[in-house]
Amino acid sequence: MLGTMATKQEVIVALKRWIDLLETNAELADEFRGYNKTFLITLPDMKLSVQMVFEGTNKAHLVEGTVANPDMSLTVDSKLFLDICRGEVDPMEAFMTGRLKPKGNMADLQKLEVFMDLFEG
Amino acid sequence: MQPIGYDRKRAADILQKSGIDVLVASSDVNVFYTTGLPTLHVSENPILWVLRKQYPYLALIRNDGELSLFYWMVFASLGRFSWVKDATGILSPEQAVRGVCEKLREWEIGAGKTIGLESFMPKYQSEQLIREFSGASFVDGDPMFLKMRLVKSAEEIRRIKRSTEVSETAIESMIASAHEGTTDTELLRTARRTIIDEGAEGWDHLTIGIGASDPEAPGSGAAMKRGELARLDVGAVWQGYVSDVSREVALISAPEGAEEVMDRMVAVQDFCADHIRPGVAPRDVHEGAMDFHRGLKKAVKPIITCHSMGLECEEMHMFSRMSSADIPFEENMLVDIEVWQNFRDLGLLGIEDVYHITSSGCKRITRLDREIFLKRG
Numbered sequence: 001m002l003g004t005m006a007t008k009q010e011v012i013v014a015l016k017r018w019i020d021l022l023e024t025n026a027e028l029a030d031e032f033r034g035y036n037k038t039f040l041i042t043l044p045d046m047k048l049s050v051q052m053v054f055e056g057t058n059k060a061h062l063v064e065g066t067v068a069n070p071d072m073s074l075t076v077d078s079k080l081f082l083d084i085c086r087g088e089v090d091p092m093e094a095f096m097t098g099r100l101k102p103k104g105n106m107a108d109l110q111k112l113e114v115f116m117d118l119f120e121g
Numbered sequence: 122m123q124p125i126g127y128d129r130k131r132a133a134d135i136l137q138k139s140g141i142d143v144l145v146a147s148s149d150v151n152v153f154y155t156t157g158l159p160t161l162h163v164s165e166n167p168i169l170w171v172l173r174k175q176y177p178y179l180a181l182i183r184n185d186g187e188l189s190l191f192y193w194m195v196f197a198s199l200g201r202f203s204w205v206k207d208a209t210g211i212l213s214p215e216q217a218v219r220g221v222c223e224k225l226r227e228w229e230i231g232a233g234k235t236i237g238l239e240s241f242m243p244k245y246q247s248e249q250l251i252r253e254f255s256g257a258s259f260v261d262g263d264p265m266f267l268k269m270r271l272v273k274s275a276e277e278i279r280r281i282k283r284s285t286e287v288s289e290t291a292i293e294s295m296i297a298s299a300h301e302g303t304t305d306t307e308l309l310r311t312a313r314r315t316i317i318d319e320g321a322e323g324w325d326h327l328t329i330g331i332g333a334s335d336p337e338a339p340g341s342g343a344a345m346k347r348g349e350l351a352r353l354d355v356g357a358v359w360q361g362y363v364s365d366v367s368r369e370v371a372l373i374s375a376p377e378g379a380e381e382v383m384d385r386m387v388a389v390q391d392f393c394a395d396h397i398r399p400g401v402a403p404r405d406v407h408e409g410a411m412d413f414h415r416g417l418k419k420a421v422k423p424i425i426t427c428h429s430m431g432l433e434c435e436e437m438h439m440f441s442r443m444s445s446a447d448i449p450f451e452e453n454m455l456v457d458i459e460v461w462q463n464f465r466d467l468g469l470l471g472i473e474d475v476y477h478i479t480s481s482g483c484k485r486i487t488r489l490d491r492e493i494f495l496k497r498g
Contacts, residue, residue, distance in 0.1 A: 028420040030378065034465040092442050107424075110442075111463040114422050 007078050008046055012062065014085040015041070015052060018115045019060050028114065029058030037108060040070035043078045072104030072112070085115075122204040125361075126270065126277040126431075127155050129186030135268045136184040136237075143230050144237040144262045145221065146180040147246060149173070150432040151239060151266045153361060155180045156190045157203040161432070163323040163358040169193060177217045177243070180205070181224055189224050191217045218249045225254065232256025237265055267437055271429055272453050277362060278477065281430055281455050284321065284359035285475045285486050288366040291315040292353045292489065295329075296370045299496050301347060305331050305339040308353070316357045325363040325434050328354035333467050347373045350467060350493070356434050363434050365457045366487050367473040370494040379470060380493055386460040386471045387491045389414050389425060393460075394476060397483040399452045403427065407440035423471075424461040429454060430475055454478045455486075 022029055036056040042049045049066040076084075080099055083089040091113055094100040102109050132155075136144060146152045149160040149170055160178050162170045169178060169192070176193035183189075190203065194210020209224075211217040230236060235258045238247055251259055273281070294315040295308045308329050316324050330336025330352045334343035345351055354367035369375075369383065392413045396406045410425050429436040439446050439456060450456075456478065461471030474487035 025420060027418065031420050033378075037466060096443055105468070107461075107463040107469050108466075110422065110424060114420055 008048055010082055011043060011048065011050070011078060014082060015050060015062055018052065021115060022060055023058050033057065037071035038067060039112065040067055040073040041081070042066070042073065042075045043081060044075065046078050072102065072108050074100065074102045076100055124204050125157060126274045128274065132182055132269055133184060133186040135265050136182065139265060140235055141237040141260065141262065141265060142184050142234040143225065143228065144182040144265055145239070146182065146266070147177070147239050147242040152178045152180045154270055154432060155182055155188060156205045158190065158192055159202055161361050163325065165322055169196060176211060177214055179217055179221050181221065183228055191220045214245065218246050222250070222253050230254065230257065235260055237262025239263055270431055270436060272451050273431065273455050277431065278453065278455065280360045280362035281364060281475065282486055284357050284362050285364040285366060287316055287319040287321045287357035287359060288355040288364045289487060289489050290319055291355045291357060292366060292368050295353050296494050296496060299345055299351065299370055299372065301345060301372055303345045305329050305334060305341060305343045309339055312355055321357045321359050323358050325356035325358050328352065330468060336468065345372055348376055350376060350379060350470065354473070361432055363430065364475050365430060365434050365473055366475065366489065367459065368489055368494060369470060370496055372496050374495065375493045376465070379464060382462060382464055382470050383472065383493050385417055386423065386462065388417065389423060389460045390458050390472055390474065393425065393427060393458045394483040394485065397450050397478060399478060399480060400449050402449055403440040404445035407445055421462050426459050427456050430457050431455065450478055452478060452480050
């Protein structure tokens, strides 16, 4: 079983991979141009909250801690989150079976799904 | 009088194959479908729908297709609307359910028989039926109604085609009226007026968004600006039947990249239409369409949905990201194919059109151009 710090590190690494992908994949970056939204990820089993802030360009950054009124939020078990990030679990299927509890506009959340898809490839 | 879409033989086949002895319709759409009684919330006078708590409408469908109807007895024009000969007027909820119980006994529905109920049946109705027919089995009747309704008659197709024309005219009117400063409230008013002027009873939905405003909740006062998109998504109601058409309009020019998105959404819509045929599994079309899009652009995951059209806009999802129906496409189904992607932070950008599945393929009923409409004046 992974320790808390190691798992936290895995989560941060997974999210940083999203940021790297946004910076290096021109096609993806184009889709996020003008997209200024904050995505809050809460992992209750790790007592960890991380914000991914999209800057409207090919840049996004992480802020540890919670925020009031994020544009989108996701409360998820850390293992499931990593499985989704690795492309091992379909996020839509996880949502439909009640294992994933997102809040926010469905279109926004759906836009983030592409990160998991690109990792699959 | 001939039924609009109800087919006695088809209903009998469906009930006999499923082992149901009698099916009870209690919702506005299913009572309208089986009996013609104008119970819909969009009718010339929706009084039966408005008063349904005081004077519920119920229809019984026996497994040989025979019908019996219970309705508000003040409604004196039954003969103008309904083909049901065995109709009983009621003046209270208790009287309606008592009448249904008496009819079921007359039809010898009792111990060992199977009764199908709608999942939306009011609790007092289902509880009394279960109490009075404790020896019978009760099953979910929803799938039987859907099976009856999915394949359309010539008259139903005519109504959906006309509804589609009215929706298109409403979209064209909104485009014609659009200029800098036009609000979503004004667009709504234009759409409503056009639908009524065209002779339709009303609308099923008016999903209208300007810029980043929520199209599901128009009327916010959002105003059109140059270079911004407006989504015009309309479903008129023609003699009970609905359509679902969506287009985008921009003033002067579309935002950079929007036309590429629209072209791609249209290409995916064409892929779906080219692959939908009688006998084809919906899941296969959806998976093929997702693969097809992946070949066009990897950095986006579109929302591709095909839903049956009829008395309800999303009668049944044939396929979507959430689920696929486990029945194949059939001739004379009418479906809506819609393809969307999230564009910038402006919400969904895409297209939806109504299609008729024929023996030779899937034919588009909607006639509007499939592009972003540009309003230059």
